[in-house]
Amino acid sequence: MTITELPTLTVPPSRSLNSLPVAIIGAGPVGLAAAAQLLERGVDVVIFESGATVGTAVQAWGHTRLFSPWEYLVDEAAGRLLDKTDWQAPAAKKLPYGRDLVSDYLLPLAATPELAHRIRYNSTVTDVSRQGMDRTRSTGRSTTPFLLRIRTGDITVEQLARAVIDASGTYSTPNGLASNGLAPTNMHRARANISHALPDVLGADRARFAGMHTLVVGAGHSAANTLLKLAALAKEEGGTTISWAIRGASPIRAYGSGNDELEARGELGALVHNLVGQGLVTLIDQFEIDDLLPVKDHRVAVTGRRRGEQMSVEADQVVNATGFRPNLDMLREIRLSLDEIVEAPRALAPLIDPNMHSCGTVYPHGVTELAHPEPNFYIAGMKSYGRAPTFLMLTGYEQVRSIADELAGNHEAARHVQLVLPETGVCSTSTPTDSCATTPEAPGSSCCG
Incomplete structure (x- = not known):
C-alpha cells in the first residue's frame, strides 16, 4: 500500500478526542515509563518502537556499565506493573550493564499484560501532524487529533492520537566530527x-x-x-x-x-x-x-x-564521541518552541545549559518546562535536552510522571515536581573494565542513569 492509497482517518462523532490513545514514540526506559504512568491513571497508550525489541539503543552499548545503581533505574509506576508478575527486582546497589537494563528490566516490563499488546515493533514514526492540518492552521487545533505516519517495512500506516510523547532519544543522530557541527566533506x-x-x-x-x-x-x-x-x-x-x-x-x-x-x-x-x-x-x-x-x-x-x-x-x-543532537525532521508540522542554541524546549534550556549546569545541578522540572505551543505534544527523555549532555534517567522518569498527570487532568500534581538528584561538581563516570554509559537513551551525554 502506498501513501496515496491510505484511507482517510476520521474521528466518528460518537468518539471523543480523549477516547483516542496517547501515542508514545520510543520503547526505551523513558518511553515505557511514560506508558506505565499513563496506564496507571486510566489513559490508554500505543507505543511505536523503530527496533525489533525494546531498548534497541541501549543494546547498542550493552557492553557498558551505567553510573547509577538499580535503585535509580526503575520507574515507580513501571515497578508497580512488574510487581504484579513474578519479576525479581535486581539488587538495589548493583551497577548494571546496558544489556542488564534490557534483559532484567525493559524486556520483563514490555512483556507485562498491560504493555505487551500496546507496543508496535519495527515501526518508525516518520511524521507527526494534526489530522487535516499543517502547522499554519490554528482554528480548532487543540481539539483535532494528532496524526502519526508510521513506516513498517515497505508499508506506511497512520495512527490518530489524543496526545503525543516523543521519547525517541538521540542515539541515532550523533553530532558531526567537524568543529563546525557538520560531517566532514570527505x-x-x-x-x-x-x-x-x-x-x-x-x-x-x-x-x-x-x-x-x-x-x-x-x-x-x-x-x-x-x-x-x-x-x-x-x-x-x-x-x-x-x-x-x-x-x-x-x-x-x-x-x-x-x-x-x-x-x-x-x-x-x-x-x-x-x-x-x-x-x-x-x-x-x-x-x-x-x-x-x-x-x-x-x-x-x-x-x-x-x-x-x-x-x-x-x-x-x-x-x-562528540555527543548527540535531536532528530527534528519528523516534527516539521508540529509547533515547537525550541531554544536556538541547545534545541531543547525554550523554558527548559536555561535549566540544563551545559555551560552552567552538570547532571546534579539541573533544577527539577516537569510539564511546564516541557510544554510547546502545540497543545498536548511533549518531547521527553534525552531528546528533550536537545544537545545538552546533562540528562539523567531519573530526570526522564519525573518528566513523564508530570506529563501523565497533566494528560489525566490532574494539573496541580503535574506542577508539583519533586526530584533530588545525586550531587556532582562536574559530571564524571566508571572504571576501565566496568566503564559507564551516559544515559540508556544517549550514551553521548555526560551523565549516566
Whole structure:
C-alpha cells in the first residue's frame, strides 16, 4: 500500500478526542515509563518502537556499565506493573550493564499484560501532524487529533492520537566530527575508519582497535569511557596507541571535580587524568577539526587547526564521541518552541545549559518546562535536552510522571515536581573494565542513569 492509497482517518462523532490513545514514540526506559504512568491513571497508550525489541539503543552499548545503581533505574509506576508478575527486582546497589537494563528490566516490563499488546515493533514514526492540518492552521487545533505516519517495512500506516510523547532519544543522530557541527566533506571516503560512540573495544569490536592507533574525539564521558577501554586493550595488545582530541583548552568535564555522590561516576575522571599524566593517552587540546582524508595503509588523516596553526593527525580508527543532537525532521508540522542554541524546549534550556549546569545541578522540572505551543505534544527523555549532555534517567522518569498527570487532568500534581538528584561538581563516570554509559537513551551525554 502506498501513501496515496491510505484511507482517510476520521474521528466518528460518537468518539471523543480523549477516547483516542496517547501515542508514545520510543520503547526505551523513558518511553515505557511514560506508558506505565499513563496506564496507571486510566489513559490508554500505543507505543511505536523503530527496533525489533525494546531498548534497541541501549543494546547498542550493552557492553557498558551505567553510573547509577538499580535503585535509580526503575520507574515507580513501571515497578508497580512488574510487581504484579513474578519479576525479581535486581539488587538495589548493583551497577548494571546496558544489556542488564534490557534483559532484567525493559524486556520483563514490555512483556507485562498491560504493555505487551500496546507496543508496535519495527515501526518508525516518520511524521507527526494534526489530522487535516499543517502547522499554519490554528482554528480548532487543540481539539483535532494528532496524526502519526508510521513506516513498517515497505508499508506506511497512520495512527490518530489524543496526545503525543516523543521519547525517541538521540542515539541515532550523533553530532558531526567537524568543529563546525557538520560531517566532514570527505566523511564518505573514510567511513570504514569512523566508529560510533562507545564501541565495544574489548569485545565485538576488538579487531578494529587492537594494534592500531585510535583517535578519540570528544570531551565528555563517552570519550572518557572509550579511552579507558582502549588503555586496557593496549596492555593486552602491543602496538595499540591512543590519542584524544578536544576542542577546549581543558578536559575538565571528563576529569570531573572529585565530589560525586554516584561513586562510579566519580571514579572515571581521575582514571582518565592518570592515563594522560602517565603518557598512555596523548591529549591534543584546542584541536578544531576541519576534514578527514584517506591516506596510505587504509589510515585516515584528521586535519584541522590547533592554536591557529594547521595540524593533521593520522589514525587507523577515529571514535566520534562528540555527543548527540535531536532528530527534528519528523516534527516539521508540529509547533515547537525550541531554544536556538541547545534545541531543547525554550523554558527548559536555561535549566540544563551545559555551560552552567552538570547532571546534579539541573533544577527539577516537569510539564511546564516541557510544554510547546502545540497543545498536548511533549518531547521527553534525552531528546528533550536537545544537545545538552546533562540528562539523567531519573530526570526522564519525573518528566513523564508530570506529563501523565497533566494528560489525566490532574494539573496541580503535574506542577508539583519533586526530584533530588545525586550531587556532582562536574559530571564524571566508571572504571576501565566496568566503564559507564551516559544515559540508556544517549550514551553521548555526560551523565549516566
